[in-house]
Amino acid sequence: MSDTFVQLTDLTLTYGKNIAVPALNLSIREGELIALLGPSGCGKTTTMRAIAGLLAPASGSIHIDGRDVTRLAANKRGIGLVFQSYALFPHLNAFENVAFGLRLQKLPEAEIKSRTEQGMATVGLSGFEGRKPAEMSGGQQQRLALARSLVMRPKVLLLDEPLSNLDARLRLEMRTELQRVQKETGVTMVFVTHDQAEALALADRIVLMQQGKIEQLGTPAQLYAQPETAFAAEFMGFENIFKVAGDSVQNDHGSLPLGYRPDSAILAWRPDGVRVGQGPHQGRVTACSFAGGHREYVIDSALGPVKANADIALPEAQIGDSLSFDLPQATARPLRA
Amino acid sequence: MRHFANWGILGLTLIFLIGPFVIIILAGASAGPNLAFPPEGLSLKWYAKVFTIESFRASFVLSMALAVFGTITALVLGIPAAYALNRYDLPGAETIRTIVAAPIIVPGIIVGLALLRYVVVPMNVTVTVALFMAHTALVLPYAVRVVSSSMHNLRADMEEAAVLLGCSRMQAFTKVVLPNIRGGVLAAFILGFVTSFNQVPVSLFLSGPGVRTLPIDMLAYMEITFDPSIAALSALLAFMSLAIVFVAERLLGFSRYV
Ligand SMILES: Nc1ncnc2c1ncn2[C@@H]1O[C@H](COP(=O)(O)OP(=O)(O)OP(=O)(O)O)[C@@H](O)[C@H]1O
Ligand SMILES: [Mg+2]
Numbered sequence: 127m128s129d130t131f132v133q134l135t136d137l138t139l140t141y142g143k144n145i146a147v148p149a150l151n152l153s154i155r156e157g158e159l160i161a162l163l164g165p166s167g168c169g170k171t172t173t174m175r176a177i178a179g180l181l182a183p184a185s186g187s188i189h190i191d192g193r194d195v196t197r198l199a200a201n202k203r204g205i206g207l208v209f210q211s212y213a214l215f216p217h218l219n220a221f222e223n224v225a226f227g228l229r230l231q232k233l234p235e236a237e238i239k240s241r242t243e244q245g246m247a248t249v250g251l252s253g254f255e256g257r258k259p260a261e262m263s264g265g266q267q268q269r270l271a272l273a274r275s276l277v278m279r280p281k282v283l284l285l286d287e288p289l290s291n292l293d294a295r296l297r298l299e300m301r302t303e304l305q306r307v308q309k310e311t312g313v314t315m316v317f318v319t320h321d322q323a324e325a326l327a328l329a330d331r332i333v334l335m336q337q338g339k340i341e342q343l344g345t346p347a348q349l350y351a352q353p354e355t356a357f358a359a360e361f362m363g364f365e366n367i368f369k370v371a372g373d374s375v376q377n378d379h380g381s382l383p384l385g386y387r388p389d390s391a392i393l394a395w396r397p398d399g400v401r402v403g404q405g406p407h408q409g410r411v412t413a414c415s416f417a418g419g420h421r422e423y424v425i426d427s428a429l430g431p432v433k434a435n436a437d438i439a440l441p442e443a444q445i446g447d448s449l450s451f452d453l454p455q456a457t458a459r460p461l462r463a
Numbered sequence: 464m465r466h467f468a469n470w471g472i473l474g475l476t477l478i479f480l481i482g483p484f485v486i487i488i489l490a491g492a493s494a495g496p497n498l499a500f501p502p503e504g505l506s507l508k509w510y511a512k513v514f515t516i517e518s519f520r521a522s523f524v525l526s527m528a529l530a531v532f533g534t535i536t537a538l539v540l541g542i543p544a545a546y547a548l549n550r551y552d553l554p555g556a557e558t559i560r561t562i563v564a565a566p567i568i569v570p571g572i573i574v575g576l577a578l579l580r581y582v583v584v585p586m587n588v589t590v591t592v593a594l595f596m597a598h599t600a601l602v603l604p605y606a607v608r609v610v611s612s613s614m615h616n617l618r619a620d621m622e623e624a625a626v627l628l629g630c631s632r633m634q635a636f637t638k639v640v641l642p643n644i645r646g647g648v649l650a651a652f653i654l655g656f657v658t659s660f661n662q663v664p665v666s667l668f669l670s671g672p673g674v675r676t677l678p679i680d681m682l683a684y685m686e687i688t689f690d691p692s693i694a695a696l697s698a699l700l701a702f703m704s705l706a707i708v709f710v711a712e713r714l715l716g717f718s719r720y721v
Contacts, residue, residue, distance in 0.1 A: 180623050200626050200627055201627065201628075201629050201631065207627050213620040213621045214621075215621060216643060226625070227629050230628060230629040230634070274624075275628075278628060
């Protein structure tokens with residue numbers, strides 16, 4: 127923890143009487159790319175706005191680079207924020223949008239020009255200097271907003287759902303772009319997303335949030351393979367989550383004997399982890415879809431719907447067919463309650 | 464048949480709108496001594512005479528000054544008001560909007576009388592100051608309304624972005640908000656200017672010896688002299704308004720804001 131760069135300590139954020147984020151603790155290392163992941167309304171934007179200084183915390187503290195900035199005005203913190211809506215200045219052309227912050231610093235004209243041009247080149251917008259934001263595509267506007275923040279050489283760059291408004295292709299492009307910019311500039315980055323694939327692909331570490339609290343924090347590999355709670359497991363694609371009672375699993379629909387005795391309160395399986403075509407349990411196929419390398423089944427069983435992926439080599443089952451399956455111990459992820 | 468009826472309605476509308484204007488231009492261009500339509504011959508002498516009438520010159524200057532400074536004052540008060548009404552969740556914002564709009568709703572006669580009875584007389588302010596106050600108050604609703612509507616689409620996060628790039632709140636306002644509501648401010652100015660310049664009922668109560676706005680002066684002139692110069696002056700004023708609106712439309716697409 128010696129190289130902590132951003133430190134949130136017992137940070138409590140409220141809107142009037144509503145507590146959006148209760149006592150959040152988080153440390154971020156210098157140069158790290160952190161993803162804030164969580165469902166809508168869990169407090170991701172709220173947390174970002176507090177770090178940026180746009181929202182005063184009800185209690186707790188924020189330290190950046192060893193300095194307490196809790197009471198420091200937003201325009202003195204040296205933090206960049208790329209808004210989900212871009213928040214570009216419509217009356218200024220692309221060049222002036224990027225140069226805006228540099229002009230405020232009263233830098234020499236030559237330096238403003240070179241830094242602005244360099245910033246626009248970094249995000250691949252050279253040649254667009256004279257365009258107004260309204261004359262640019264969504265992806266270009268987004269990159270312009272990124273350049274506008276980057277040229278300020280912020281200590282920390284915050285990005286609120288930076289990729290959410292883009293189509294699939296642009297999204298992939300921007301993903302690599304963000305990663306490249308981050309490696310190139312070494313800036314500490316925090317980005318918000320509610321897309322787990324995006325978080326897994328981009329982040330050094332993922333902060334999974336629920337209702338203003340950190341549900342789990344770890345590397346993408348850790349979160350993917352070792353979610354600790356049912357909420358985290360569900361977010362990471364474990365679609366079959368059941369309570370354990372003795373040597374069986376159960377839910378509101380009923381229970382199934384496992385044939386072994388787990389020592390956790392909850393067990394979860396990805397659809398990939400459920401074995402299909404053999405096993406002690408029977409169910410009826412209620413949905414079947416082809417997904418390239420495998421088929422995705424929904425099997426109606428004593429536990430209600432169980433989601434299972436079957437290898438394409440196995441014979442296809444039709445809707446209404448009876449199908450046997452197994453919930454193996456080897457692929458089960460134990461979760462705490 | 465439908466087609467014919469549509470053109471008919473359009474034609475009638477145009478006649479109603481433009482007809483009086485044409486009549487006034489022609490009546491002013493009469494060669495005869497009386498205000499009449501159709502004019503008795505054509506000449507520009509009445510147009511020329513307008514410029515020689517001393518009291519018109521004085522009241523024109525007063526009306527101009529009232530319209531310009533009253534409207535600027537209304538904007539100085541109205542822009543922050545519109546900003547606050549848009550940006551902040553003010554308690555009673557609706558009530559404030561209604562109160563601000565009151566001078567549009569309440570007949571000018573009543574506003575004038577009220578100002579005279581409860582402000583001018585008891586507070587003993589001069590007629591010029593009273594006129595200035597009245598015109599500012601009259602224009603204020605237009606300033607708030609028009610500026611408000613141009614601010615409506617302006618997202619708050621633009622200002623936050625400006626702050627994070629180093630602006631103070633005030634700089635964010637002048638560097639980001641103001642440039643983006645420029646058109647609305649100009650529209651409000653023109654609307655306010657024209658409203659103030661043509662204002663009769665309120666000014667009627669607040670005119671004093673030697674202090675008259677142009678429309679009041681024109682009324683007074685007509686009570687004594689009934690020559691075509693009054694029509695000529697009206698036509699000139701109408702052209703002035705047209706010119707202002709035309710230039711504004713050219714510069715900023717004024718009609719988008721009204
Ligand atoms: N301006 C506000 N006034 C009152 N409550 C708010 C305000 N903004 C957010 N909240 C509440 O605070 C909580 C956290 O909101 P926040 O915007 O941080 O969520 P989020 O994680 O960014 O969600 P999303 O993914 O939808 O953007 C929510 O319950 C929300 O209703
Ligand atoms: Mg959000």
